[in-house]
Amino acid sequence: MIDEERIHLSRTVPSAYEKLAAFSTEVGKVAKEAGVPATTAELVQLHASQLNGCAYCIRVHTKKLIALGESAERLVMLPAWRESGIYDERERAALTVVESITLIRDGVLSDREYRDVLDFLSVDEYAAIAWISVAINAFNRVAITGRYATEPDDD
Numbered sequence: 040m041i042d043e044e045r046i047h048l049s050r051t052v053p054s055a056y057e058k059l060a061a062f063s064t065e066v067g068k069v070a071k072e073a074g075v076p077a078t079t080a081e082l083v084q085l086h087a088s089q090l091n092g093c094a095y096c097i098r099v100h101t102k103k104l105i106a107l108g109e110s111a112e113r114l115v116m117l118p119a120w121r122e123s124g125i126y127d128e129r130e131r132a133a134l135t136v137v138e139s140i141t142l143i144r145d146g147v148l149s150d151r152e153y154r155d156v157l158d159f160l161s162v163d164e165y166a167a168i169a170w171i172s173v174a175i176n177a178f179n180r181v182a183i184t185g186r187y188a189t190e191p192d193d194d
Contacts, residue, residue: 045184047187048185056181059177066167069166069167070168073167074161074164075133075168078109079130079133082109082126083136083171084171084175085100085117087137090138090141090142091176091183093178095187113126128158132159133168137168137171141176
């Protein structure tokens with residue numbers, strides 16, 4: 040097996056990556072204006088990254104959640120959020136949305152799930168979380184494709 044560095048998309052075509060980063064910044068503004076808490080936005084991004092197996096983005100969003108004061112318990116329980124009772128209804132609705140978008144090949148939200156989600160999220164919150172989900176899935180694919188480094192951290 041040849042062990043060589045993969046093409047790093049953000050370095051190879053920086054203009055495209057800059058537009059993706061600008062898109063992500065815009066999505067962050069939309070989320071803030073919609074009233075999506077920063078911790079919820081980060082939980083959504085972390086969970087998508089877990090589902091996609093993106094070690095680089097898992098690290099990035101775990102660090103952001105720690106900086107926001109998120110507990111270790113809530114971080115480690117995220118993959119089992121449906122079985123745990125530690126996420127509130129709005130967070131659970133947001134996690135339902137990100138799973139449906141990240142795992143879209145398995146099917147979109149059923150009509151019942153969609154109605155249930157909208158019991159806890161406003162239209163603006165739903166749209167913001169959906170856009171966050173689209174953005175993080177794009178970043179996951181960029182990082183996974185380029186095998187972005189996730190060597191041990193000194194922190």
